[in-house]
Amino acid sequence: MALEGLRILDFTRLGFGAQATLICGCLGAEVIRVESTRFPDAIRVMPPFVPEPGERGEAFGAATLANATGAPSPNRGGIFYKYNTGGKKSITVDARHPKGLAVLKDLVAHSDVVTESFAAGTLDRWGLSYEVMRQIRPDIIYVSMCGFGHEGPDTNHVTMGPTAQALTGLTFMVGLPDRPPAGWSFSYLDHVGGYLGAIAVLAGAIHRGRTGEGQHIDVSQLEPATALSGALLLDAVLNNRPSRRPGFPTGNRREHPPAGPSGAYRALGDDKWVVVSCRTQDQWEALVEAMGRPRWAADPRFATVAGRVQHADNLDAHLQAWTSERDRYDVMDMLQRAGVPAGAVQDAADRLERDPQLAARGHYTMLGNTEVEPLPLEGVPFRMSATPPHTGGVLHRGPPCLGEDNEAVLGEVLGMSADDIAALDADGALS
Amino acid sequence: MTAPLDSVRVLELTDESADYCGRLLAGLGADVVKVEPPDGAPSRHIGPFLDDEPGPDRSLCFWADNVGKRSMVVHDDAEVVALCGAADLLVHTLRPAQAEARGLGFAALHELAPSLVVCAVTPFGSDGPWADYLADDLVLMALGGSMAACGYGPGADGVYDTPPLASHGDQAWRTASTYAAIAVLGALAWRSQSGAGQLIDVSAHECSASMTEWHLMTYLCSGGVHRRGPHPTLTASDGRQVAALNPDFLGPHVFAGMLEMLEREGVAGPLSDPAFADPVHRAANYREVWRALKRLAEKHDGETLYELGQGAGLPWGVIRSPEEVLEDRHLRARDHFVELEHPELGRSVVYSGAPFLAHASPWVMDRRPPLLGEHTAEVRAQWSQR
Numbered sequence: 001m002a003l004e005g006l007r008i009l010d011f012t013r014l015g016f017g018a019q020a021t022l023i024c025g026c027l028g029a030e031v032i033r034v035e036s037t038r039f040p041d042a043i044r045v046m047p048p049f050v051p052e053p054g055e056r057g058e059a060f061g062a063a064t065l066a067n068a069t070g071a072p073s074p075n076r077g078g079i080f081y082k083y084n085t086g087g088k089k090s091i092t093v094d095a096r097h098p099k100g101l102a103v104l105k106d107l108v109a110h111s112d113v114v115t116e117s118f119a120a121g122t123l124d125r126w127g128l129s130y131e132v133m134r135q136i137r138p139d140i141i142y143v144s145m146c147g148f149g150h151e152g153p154d155t156n157h158v159t160m161g162p163t164a165q166a167l168t169g170l171t172f173m174v175g176l177p178d179r180p181p182a183g184w185s186f187s188y189l190d191h192v193g194g195y196l197g198a199i200a201v202l203a204g205a206i207h208r209g210r211t212g213e214g215q216h217i218d219v220s221q222l223e224p225a226t227a228l229s230g231a232l233l234l235d236a237v238l239n240n241r242p243s244r245r246p247g248f249p250t251g252n253r254r255e256h257p258p259a260g261p262s263g264a265y266r267a268l269g270d271d272k273w274v275v276v277s278c279r280t281q282d283q284w285e286a287l288v289e290a291m292g293r294p295r296w297a298a299d300p301r302f303a304t305v306a307g308r309v310q311h312a313d314n315l316d317a318h319l320q321a322w323t324s325e326r327d328r329y330d331v332m333d334m335l336q337r338a339g340v341p342a343g344a345v346q347d348a349a350d351r352l353e354r355d356p357q358l359a360a361r362g363h364y365t366m367l368g369n370t371e372v373e374p375l376p377l378e379g380v381p382f383r384m385s386a387t388p389p390h391t392g393g394v395l396h397r398g399p400p401c402l403g404e405d406n407e408a409v410l411g412e413v414l415g416m417s418a419d420d421i422a423a424l425d426a427d428g429a430l431s
Numbered sequence: 432m433t434a435p436l437d438s439v440r441v442l443e444l445t446d447e448s449a450d451y452c453g454r455l456l457a458g459l460g461a462d463v464v465k466v467e468p469p470d471g472a473p474s475r476h477i478g479p480f481l482d483d484e485p486g487p488d489r490s491l492c493f494w495a496d497n498v499g500k501r502s503m504v505v506h507d508d509a510e511v512v513a514l515c516g517a518a519d520l521l522v523h524t525l526r527p528a529q530a531e532a533r534g535l536g537f538a539a540l541h542e543l544a545p546s547l548v549v550c551a552v553t554p555f556g557s558d559g560p561w562a563d564y565l566a567d568d569l570v571l572m573a574l575g576g577s578m579a580a581c582g583y584g585p586g587a588d589g590v591y592d593t594p595p596l597a598s599h600g601d602q603a604w605r606t607a608s609t610y611a612a613i614a615v616l617g618a619l620a621w622r623s624q625s626g627a628g629q630l631i632d633v634s635a636h637e638c639s640a641s642m643t644e645w646h647l648m649t650y651l652c653s654g655g656v657h658r659r660g661p662h663p664t665l666t667a668s669d670g671r672q673v674a675a676l677n678p679d680f681l682g683p684h685v686f687a688g689m690l691e692m693l694e695r696e697g698v699a700g701p702l703s704d705p706a707f708a709d710p711v712h713r714a715a716n717y718r719e720v721w722r723a724l725k726r727l728a729e730k731h732d733g734e735t736l737y738e739l740g741q742g743a744g745l746p747w748g749v750i751r752s753p754e755e756v757l758e759d760r761h762l763r764a765r766d767h768f769v770e771l772e773h774p775e776l777g778r779s780v781v782y783s784g785a786p787f788l789a790h791a792s793p794w795v796m797d798r799r800p801p802l803l804g805e806h807t808a809e810v811r812a813q814w815s816q817r
Contacts, residue, residue: 002617048652078648166674166748173599202616215791226783229753236754243752256478275573343570348646360559381637386629
């Protein structure tokens with residue numbers, strides 16, 4: 001695997017940081033997650049919980065850290081399973097225990113990369129600042145991931161994905177004209193920040209391979225987002241066309257390149273939708289043909305893309321009258337076979353149960369652990385011919401139970417005997 | 432100081448779906464050469480255009496994702512193949528049959544240049560029942576699951592009367608481009624040990640399908656699916672919206688800081704009742720919490736409200752348009768935005784810059800997007816030798 005031999009000492013929590021190290025794990029890195037029994041990763045103990053076989057769990061709606069005390073175990077938190085594939089290992093070490101800190105320092109000495117996603121300054125308070133780590137291991141690659149990063153006036157700001165999305169323009173870009181933005185209902189930037197965190201690890205490793213030099217790479221959740229608005233920023237600055245203007249954002253319609261019809265249309269069923277998007281004249285003509293050449297489609301106002309854009313409301317009403325009598329997948333398949341870009345609006349259940357492409361591509365990998373039955377989990381969504389990634393990492397294993405690798409890691413990496421480990425545990429250093 | 436990909440040669444044969452991959456690689460210091468037909472790469476013909484005048488060197492769509500690259504006009508595929516022999520990496524957006532037809536199939540390239548890494552970014556990947564289906568970003572946002580979870584909530588009657596929505600900014604393509612860059616870095620890291628190239632097959636659909644947080648897990652755990660609806664927002668005195676997430680989400684200690692701020696602002700009202708210190712009582716009477724926050728919002732503009740909330744330890748963020756982000760003091764202090772000279776226009780243009788701060792290997796951001804064919808002769812001369 002591509003990153004085999006790279007060892008990452010991983011202090012990440014929640015989504016943003018853990019997304020980065022799951023990618024590294026899927027590429028073959030050895031990821032050693034460090035938690036403590038008193039402060040496990042919050043997503044281990046937040047609903048939804050992976051149910052016992054034959055049971056049905058609680059939905060996410062009621063989740064708060066405050067009500068997480070009723071968690072059945074630190075190993076059934078469903079969100080944990082999204083972000084901790086990649087064959088990550090789990091150890092529990094109390095960084096506030098002197099012997100625990102000593103163990104962590106030994107692990108730094110034996111690691112290539114240290115990753116974390118705490119608030120800025122947390123590792124410093126433990127006595128594990130970058131300065132300390134580089135004295136232990138001069139070429140250590142330290143990748144910190146937190147909302148505002150470790151430098152700048154607002155490093156103490158509290159962020160979650162939706163906060164960063166609001167601040168960077170992403171929330172603004174989702175909405176219908178002349179209404180408040182709808183935004184994203186999930187933390188898209190936990191993913192994007194994590195992707196850039198993975199790029200930071202990879203770039204740091206390549207740089208060290210070339211120069212022998214380690215470094216601290218400071219990843220925030222804001223900066224990876226600013227390029228995501230594409231040309232909107234340039235259009236505002238250069239053409240004096242701010243995005244904050246009447247009529248913008250434009251829902252699902254895009255001015256560039258001009259397309260018509262283009263949007264989400266109702267399909268048969270309760271709140272079912274299908275996207276149809278014609279950019280070219282050929283695609284439009286194929287759509288007309290596929291619909292059986294309805295009379296409305298011959299309206300000269302719809303003859304050119306400019307006309308279809310200008311009369312989009314009228315066009316959309318006609319098209320939706322056609323789609324709304326049909327199943328969304330039938331529309332998609334019929335139009336795709338005719339050469340028209342189209343796609344069902346799918347939710348997570350559809351992706352798992354109905355999407356033949358994801359199934360055929362092996363998008364899901366069945367992985368469990370000693371406490372949880374195998375589940376269809378996700379890793380990295382690409383293939384590599386010579387170094388195939390695996391959702392279960394090098395060892396093809398599922399997300400780890402809390403502390404399940406204490407003996408293995410301390411024994412194999414640090415060369416400790418079973419007695420040493422038992423003594424540390426008895427001292428409370430491994431809690 | 433050198434950049435991580437300093438002197439790594441990247442040949443790029445992409446349309447607008449994967450231009451962003453090369454931009455990331457250029458930021459890491461790679462020499463990214465965009466191979467273009469005589470009339471320019473597809474993204475040069477997508478607006479908006481500078482001063483709304485179309486032209487291959489005026490597309491802002493092109494500028495946004497091609498900063499840091501060089502451009503070479505190539506008339507025939509034989510030259511592209513020859514250039515592959517001098518490159519470390521080829522990134523393209525050709526489907527397998529298209530690549531074969533142009534002499535750019537992986538088997539042939541691998542024989543020509545065994546250490547060449549080839550990365551193909553396509554809508555659905557190289558195989559599977561949908562491999563030949565067509566997609567733009569909107570189609571991929573629908574199939575991937577983002578749209579189903581984005582948009583306005585149902586009306587009072589429980590009926591969703593507006594459609595699922597996709598973000599502007601081509602987020603499915605961007606996610607695919609970013610994953611392509613990750614895979615490329617993995618392949619280059621491995622090549623530095625093994626000397627061998629390989630083929631990377633990126634399905635934009637799979638990328639888009641894996642970016643909806645824990646939605647899959649919710650379904651697996653409970654059988655439920657996430658429906659669409661905005662996060663809670665406050666409307667400030669200037670009409671700006673501020674994302675104001677339920678502060679209890681972070682734990683009960685957050686309420687104390689919020690209450691102190693609300694009392695200082697004179698809008699706490701019933702929240703000063705000690706009963707509200709109990710999270711259960713608070714949850715049952717959340718309407719009172721929200722009313723107090725609305726009273727606060729009426730007093731302040733959006734940016735001030737954001738600072739007040741953050742000062743009290745609340746994960747609030749004012750909803751900004753992309754151009755409003757330019758004024759963020761934190762990003763300015765981190766020198767995030769970069770002005771690049773466009774000498775042919777006699778002006779500079781501001782671009783979003785480094786996605787992270789890497790002090791030993793800083794992000795490279797010193798070359799404006801290339802004019803069409805600007806570096807044809809230069810690259811031909813340089814790449815003819817290794």
